[in-house]
Each structure stands twice: as C-alpha cells, then as structure tokens.
Amino acid sequence: AQSVTQPDIHITVSEGASLELRCNYSYGATPYLFWYVQSPGQGLQLLLKYFSGDTLVQGIKGFEAEFKRSQSSFNLRKPSVHWSDAAEYFCAVGNNAGNMLTFGGGTRLMVKP
Amino acid sequence: EADIYQTPRYLVIGTGKKITLECSQTMGHDKMYWYQQDPGMELHLIHYSYGVNSTEKGDLSSESTVSRIRTEHFPLTLESARPSHTSQYLCASSENLRGSGETQYFGPGTRLLVL
Numbered sequence: 065a066q067s068v069t070q071p072d073i074h075i076t077v078s079e080g081a082s083l084e085l086r087c088n089y090s091y092g093a094t095p096y097l098f099w100y101v102q103s104p105g106q107g108l109q110l111l112l113k114y115f116s117g118d119t120l121v122q123g124i125k126g127f128e129a130e131f132k133r134s135q136s137s138f139n140l141r142k143p144s145v146h147w148s149d150a151a152e153y154f155c156a157v158g159n160n161a162g163n164m165l166t167f168g169g170g171t172r173l174m175v176k177p
Numbered sequence: 178e179a180d181i182y183q184t185p186r187y188l189v190i191g192t193g194k195k196i197t198l199e200c201s202q203t204m205g206h207d208k209m210y211w212y213q214q215d216p217g218m219e220l221h222l223i224h225y226s227y228g229v230n231s232t233e234k235g236d237l238s239s240e241s242t243v244s245r246i247r248t249e250h251f252p253l254t255l256e257s258a259r260p261s262h263t264s265q266y267l268c269a270s271s272e273n274l275r276g277s278g279e280t281q282y283f284g285p286g287t288r289l290l291v292l
Contacts, residue, residue, distance in 0.1 A: 098280070107183075107267055107283040108220075154219070158279070165281060167220045 066091040066157050068168035076174040077145050085140040085171050087129075087155030096158035097138040098165065099129055103151045111153075114138065125149070150175045180204055183268050183284035190258055191292050198253045198287045200268030209251040210269040210281065213237060220267060226251055258291045265289070 067090045077083050089095055096115050100108040112123025119131040129140045138155060155168040181202040190196055202209065207228045212220040212235075222235030226245040240262070241255050251270075255262055265288050269281040 096279075100283070105286075105288065107285040108269075110280060110282070113280060152217075164225075165220075165222070169219045170217070172217070 066095070066159065066166045068155050068157050068166055070153075070155055070168035070171050072171045073169070074172045074174065076176060078176045079147050080144050083140075083142045083145045083149070083173070085153050085155075085173070087138045087140065087168060088136050089138060089155070089157040090136065091157050091159075095138075097129075097131060098156040098158065099123065099127070099138075099140050100154045100156065101125075101151050102154065102170075108154065111140070145173075145175055147175045147177065149173060181268060181270055181282055181284040183266075183287050185287060186285060187288050187290075189290045189292065192257075192259055194258050196255050196258055196289070198266055198268075198289070200251045200253070200284055201249050202251075202270040202282075202284075203249060204270060204272070204282070205248065206270035206272045206282075207248065208271045208279070209245070210271075211235070211241075211243060211251070211253050212267040212269065213239065214265045214267055214286075216265070224253065258289075260291045263289060263291050 069088045098113045099111040102108050111127050112121045114121045114131045121129050152170045152172050154170045156165045158165050184199045209226045211224040213223050214220045221237035223239040224243040226232050265286050267286045268284040271279040271281040
C-alpha cells in the first residue's frame with residue numbers, strides 16, 4: 065500500500081527566506097508524485113508533479129521539488145518566500161497510472177513579515 | 178486552468194435532512210473523485226468514477242452515495258445528514274494523458290455543517 069508522510073505539521077518562515085517542505089513516500093514501484101497547495105476555504109491547486117525523467121521538477125509560483133529515490137523523498141523548495149505563499153501544502157503519491165492518490169497530512173506554512 | 182465547479186460552497190443544515198452536493202466539470206474528463214477533508218487534516222477518498230454508470234467506494238467508508246449519469250456531472254448525496262458528516266467535501270477530475278500519467282484537478286470544495 066502506498067503512503068505519504070509530511071513530518072512537519074507547521075512551519076513558520078520569514079518573508080524572503082528560503083523554504084523546504086519535506087515529503088517521504090512509500091510505494092513499491094516508481095511513484096507518481098504531486099505537490100498541491102490549499103488556501104483557506106479553497107480547493108487544491110496543483111503546484112508541480114513528477115512522473116519520470118528529470119528528478120528536479122519546476123512548478124508554478126517559483127516552486128520546485130526534487131525526487132530522490134534513495135531517500136524516498138520529494139521535498140518542495142522555494143528560494144524566497146512571499147507572504148502570499150502562506151497556505152497548507154499537501155504531498156501526494158499516485159499509483160502507476162497516477163489516478164489513485166494518497167495524500168500526506170499536510171504542512172501549514174506561515175510567513176512572518 | 179481546470180474548470181471544475183462545486184455547489185453550494187457552504188451549507189448549514191439540520192440533522193435528518195437529505196442533501197446533494199453538486200460537482201460538474203467542463204473538461205470532458207472520464208474520471209471523477211470525491212474526497213472528504215476535516216479541518217487541518219489530510220484528504221480521504223470516499224467515492225470515484227471511471228466513467229458514466231461507473232461508481233466505486235474509496236478508502237474511507239462513507240454513508241454518502243454518488244451517481245454518474247452524465248460525464249460532466251458527479252453529485253454526492255446524503256440521505257439523512259448527521260453532525261458526524263460535518264466536513265469539507267472536495268471533488269476532482271482527471272484524464273489519462275498517454276505516457277505522462279494523470280493529474281487530478283480539484284474544485285473549490287463544499288463546506289458542510291450539520292447541526
């Protein structure tokens with residue numbers, strides 16, 4: 065069975081600082097990996113996804129993520145955080161077709177001025 | 178940009194009422210999904226559909242039911258709402274892009290409060 069762990073429930077960073085959100089997954093084959101962002105009271109917006117190929121994936125809003133098979137990780141990064149990035153971030157792993165997603169518990173990001 | 182809609186966005190209703198949460202997508206996606214999300218918690222799949230007249234239960238047991246009579250429409254029904262049904266319900270759809278897997282696109286959600 066596939067599973068996702070996001071070890072950090074809350075993270076607070078200062079505006080302009082760099083950000084890394086951790087995601088560890090468990091899946092028996094090559095995973096399909098996703099990062100979504102959810103603003104309060106809203107649905108989920110796709111930030112980026114990894115299916116194959118280059119292990120460093122670029123997404124929207126200046127985010128990137130790196131797939132590390134040896135560490136079973138897919139950490140999300142941003143070099144300089146903006147106040148508008150404050151939201152909840154979900155990592156998800158999909159089956160080999162990518163259509164059955166298992167979500168992590170989410171990381172709530174707060175940004176200090 | 179995904180075109181998937183959910184109504185109502187917010188619903189407050191009394192115990193025992195029948196409710197239907199609407200979800201529509203204009204992208205022609207065959208696959209659609211319903212997730213339940215408690216505040217600050219992860220999403221749990223409660224129903225999915227791979228096409229018209231196809232419905233399956235997800236990982237999380239739910240007293241709700243779904244139907245898929247038209248490709249674009251995937252309503253969720255609670256015959257008798259209870260306070261334990263209070264949650265946010267998120268609808269999603271996806272298409273299979275050959276060779277590159279699928280991406281699920283989410284609606285804005287319906288926040289349900291049962292008194």
